[in-house]
Amino acid sequence: MLFDAIRESHDLQRDLCRKLTASRGDAAARQLLFLQLKVELMAHAAAEERNLYVPLLLTDGGLDVSRHALHEHHEVDELLEELSTGNKQRPGWITIAKKLSFKVRHHLKEEESKFFQLAGRLLSATRKKQLGGSYAREILRMRKHYAAEYDSVAVSEKTGRAMPAAKSARKPSTRGNPRAGAQRRGRSEPRRTR
Numbered sequence: 328m329l330f331d332a333i334r335e336s337h338d339l340q341r342d343l344c345r346k347l348t349a350s351r352g353d354a355a356a357r358q359l360l361f362l363q364l365k366v367e368l369m370a371h372a373a374a375e376e377r378n379l380y381v382p383l384l385l386t387d388g389g390l391d392v393s394r395h396a397l398h399e400h401h402e403v404d405e406l407l408e409e410l411s412t413g414n415k416q417r418p419g420w421i422t423i424a425k426k427l428s429f430k431v432r433h434h435l436k437e438e439e440s441k442f443f444q445l446a447g448r449l450l451s452a453t454r455k456k457q458l459g460g461s462y463a464r465e466i467l468r469m470r471k472h473y474a475a476e477y478d479s480v481a482v483s484e485k486t487g488r489a490m491p492a493a494k495s496a497r498k499p500s501t502r503g504n505p506r507a508g509a510q511r512r513g514r515s516e517p518r519r520t521r
Contacts, residue, residue, distance in 0.1 A: 329379065329450075329459035330443050336371045336466060337435045339488065343367060344428035348421065357415045359491055361424070362480045365407050366489040368431065370469035372400045378462040379446060386449050392442055399434045406430060 343364040350357040380397055383389030406427040410420065450458070467487045474480045474489050481492040 329455045329462055330447070332459050332463050332466070333371075333375060333379070333443075334439065336367065337439065340364070340367055340371065340431055340435065344431055348425050348428050350421075354414075354416050359479055361410060361415065362477050363489045363491075365411070366470055366473040366477075366480055368403060368407060369473045370466050370489075372403070373469045374462050374466035376400065377465060378458045382454070382458060383446055383449060389445065389449050392445055396434070396438065396442060399430070399437075403427065403430055403434065 343360060347357070347360045347364055350360055376397065380393045384393045406423060410423055410427060414420070447455070467482070470482045470487065470489055474482050477492075479492050480489050482488065483490050
């Protein structure tokens with residue numbers, strides 16, 4: 328069903344927000360958590376807008392709540408953009424991450440406590456079932472689409488969720504291997520050092 332599929336993503340978003348705002352010290356781990364959250368938020372927003380908000384925008388009763396929800400998605404997008412630039416260890420970054428987490432949790436709670444009830448009344452059971460299947464396919468497709476932008480994040484074939492990429496999927500490390508480093512730089516021989 329549509330709302331169950333959406334709640335599954337909501338639970339994942341809450342978990343990733345909690346982990347990100349609790350992250351300390353390890354910049355690589357923080358970056359990875361941020362990218363997983365970013366992929367999930369962007370994929371969820373695209374799938375939800377196409378499979379819930381658009382159908383409700385076409386009804387008089389769903390117009391105002393859909394517009395409000397779309398506005399909140401836009402606010403989340405702006406915070407993601409702000410967090411995407413620069414050093415994840417800089418002063419103030421975690422403050423913005425906490426603001427994002429608060430905005431996400433507020434939006435999810437509002438959707439689950441108000442929006443879903445209204446949508447449940449406005450959409451027929453058949454339409455909810457159809458949209459649920461469409462949402463499930465769309466969020467998986469969008470997770471893959473957004474994860475493809477990053478070397479460190481991939482979508483699990485088993486769970487369909489963004490997760491750390493397998494080492495083999497990442498760019499090979501050249502640390503400690505001068506010949507491999509030279510090949511990546513397009514040279515036949517390693518750099519000469521004195």
